[in-house]
Amino acid sequence: MRCEVCGRKIHGSPIQALIEGAKLTVCVECSKHGKIIYDEPAPSRETPKLTPTPFVPKKKPMTAKVEITQEVVEGYHSKIRQAREKLGLSHEELGKKINEKVSVLSKLETGKMTPNNQLVAKLEHALKIKLIVPITKEKVTEIPKSPNRELTLGDLMQLEKKGGEEPTERKQS
Numbered sequence: 001m002r003c004e005v006c007g008r009k010i011h012g013s014p015i016q017a018l019i020e021g022a023k024l025t026v027c028v029e030c031s032k033h034g035k036i037i038y039d040e041p042a043p044s045r046e047t048p049k050l051t052p053t054p055f056v057p058k059k060k061p062m063t064a065k066v067e068i069t070q071e072v073v074e075g076y077h078s079k080i081r082q083a084r085e086k087l088g089l090s091h092e093e094l095g096k097k098i099n100e101k102v103s104v105l106s107k108l109e110t111g112k113m114t115p116n117n118q119l120v121a122k123l124e125h126a127l128k129i130k131l132i133v134p135i136t137k138e139k140v141t142e143i144p145k146s147p148n149r150e151l152t153l154g155d156l157m158q159l160e161k162k163g164g165e166e167p168t169e170r171k172q173s
């Protein structure tokens with residue numbers, strides 16, 4: 001075995017070295033001029049994967065989230081009015097009973113105002129009616145795709161706010 005660089009006989013074990021891009025078998029002296037390639041079976045850092053990695057989907061499956069929400073019934077205003085009249089209560093009397101302003105009650109009964117949870121609870125209790133019904137909603141989280149442009153973060157925020165309405169068109173050409 002001779003050194004491929006200097007041609008001298010290699011004493012001991014020859015060294016594999018990368019010299020100027022070429023993999024050569026060289027002597028100890030010449031190996032100093034290049035990068036020694038250690039081709040001894042070094043303990044491999046990567047442990048062979050015996051078990052295949054279970055496939056983990058990056059995206060959550062696009063199943064629509066079914067959400068059960070409480071919602072004020074349709075026609076709550078007439079329901080309130082009817083129940084109040086049935087009990088023979090005036091706006092003032094009902095207002096006193098539930099500690100609400102008459103104006104609030106008249107707004108409710110004309111459908112100009114949707115009662116909040118607290119108000120609904122009070123009305124339900126005072127009038128012995130049900131104003132809230134559980135509604136099963138399919139919450140579609142999919143964002144409508146725009147073929148021309150990608151949605152910006154601002155668009156997403158608008159979608160959040162408006163609850164799925166069309167984002168206001170921004171003129172882009």
Ligand SMILES: [Zn+2]
Pocket residue numbers: 003004005006007008026027028029030031
């Ligand atoms: Zn040499």
